[in-house]
Amino acid sequence: METFEVLVAGAGPAGGELARCLAQAGVSVCLVDRLADMRQAAFSSAALPLASVSRFGLPAEVLAASWHGWQLLGPNAIWHQWQQQHALGAVLDFGALRHWLTVQVQALGGEVRLASSVVAVETNSNSNQLITKLRDPHGKITKVKSNWVVDATGQSRCLIGETSNLVKDHLLLGIGLEWLLKVDMGRWQHWSKKLSFALGSSWVPNGYGWVFPMQPGLLKVGVCRLPPPWQSKQLGGLALGLLQKQLLKKLDLGGATVINRHGGVIRSR
Numbered sequence: 001m002e003t004f005e006v007l008v009a010g011a012g013p014a015g016g017e018l019a020r021c022l023a024q025a026g027v028s029v030c031l032v033d034r035l036a037d038m039r040q041a042a043f044s045s046a047a048l049p050l051a052s053v054s055r056f057g058l059p060a061e062v063l064a065a066s067w068h069g070w071q072l073l074g075p076n077a078i079w080h081q082w083q084q085q086h087a088l089g090a091v092l093d094f095g096a097l098r099h100w101l102t103v104q105v106q107a108l109g110g111e112v113r114l115a116s117s118v119v120a121v122e123t124n125s126n127s128n129q130l131i132t133k134l135r136d137p138h139g140k141i142t143k144v145k146s147n148w149v150v151d152a153t154g155q156s157r158c159l160i161g162e163t164s165n166l167v168k169d170h171l172l173l174g175i176g177l178e179w180l181l182k183v184d185m186g187r188w189q190h191w192s193k194k195l196s197f198a199l200g201s202s203w204v205p206n207g208y209g210w211v212f213p214m215q216p217g218l219l220k221v222g223v224c225r226l227p228p229p230w231q232s233k234q235l236g237g238l239a240l241g242l243l244q245k246q247l248l249k250k251l252d253l254g255g256a257t258v259i260n261r262h263g264g265v266i267r268s269r
């Protein structure tokens with residue numbers, strides 16, 4: 001059985017970056033993800049200031065676009081804009097970021113196991129080491145030994161589960177979806193160089209919508225609902241897809257070609 005100091009379950013931005021730092025520090029690390037190709041998980045489109053791009057040493061290949069300012073669409077349909085001549089930050093290409101992190105881990109001597117789902121961890125009573133069971137797409141189980149296991153599987157929390165501590169943590173539970181749109185260059189230019197947010201219940205009840213520029217001709221448009229806990233039953237009440245279509249229509253993006261749809265649970269403070 002192969003042995004590592006640390007096994008990191010989940011190669012999202014958290015797990016990938018942790019494994020990269022560990023490998024850089026010379027720690028033997030095994031990074032595991034159930035996806036066969038990390039570029040598949042392109043959901044999310046985080047915007048960073050330029051200082052963070054250089055702090056994390058992110059290369060151009062993980063940056064989808066730059067932004068020079070923000071614009072907020074208020075409840076009364078008035079845009080509020082702040083813009084600089086020069087770039088202030090970048091929008092990440094999450095698929096490219098995840099892929100790049102795995103490549104980095106390997107280049108630094110770490111092990112990366114894709115297409116492997118973490119199914120369980122047990123303690124080896126003789127050695128105090130942890131034994132993690134991994135399942136490949138054909139159902140074959142392999143075991144990996146390590147001193148530490150980190151659950152970085154995002155919302156699936158495959159090992160830590162839904163503990164009562166999380167409930168006490170007062171994280172606001174929400175749900176979001178995002179579509180990758182192909183638009184003509186005129187329309188792309190209209191939304192490029194800025195991060196746009198539609199705030200207020202006239203756009204998305206208990207939530208907000210956004211338009212982020214991606215590579216030329218591509219935009220990411222999404223909606224997220226974060227109702228207060230006493231209204232959380234309403235999460236499923238208003239179909240997000242419908243809200244998304246309404247927002248696209250209001251923003252004159254209704255006719256754009258949708259080339260990818262993704263979404264999921266969002267927990268926020």
Ligand SMILES: Cc1cc2nc3c(=O)[nH]c(=O)nc-3n(C[C@H](O)[C@H](O)[C@H](O)COP(=O)(O)OP(=O)(O)OC[C@H]3O[C@@H](n4cnc5c(N)ncnc54)[C@H](O)[C@@H]3O)c2cc1C
Pocket residue numbers: 009010011012013014015016032033034035041043044045046047116117118119152153154155156157158176177178222262263264265266
């Ligand atoms: C629609 C939407 C829009 C968002 N927009 C933004 C945004 O604009 N800015 C922002 O900062 N954040 C945004 N987020 C949130 C952001 O995506 C998350 O905060 C971020 O992805 C969390 O990173 P993570 O590494 O913790 O988990 P994840 O990115 O969820 O990564 C977890 C990884 O674990 C893997 N995995 C899961 N289960 C297993 C298993 N059993 N075995 C092996 N691997 C497993 C998954 O395949 C995945 O690769 C958005 C989220 C959604 C859903």
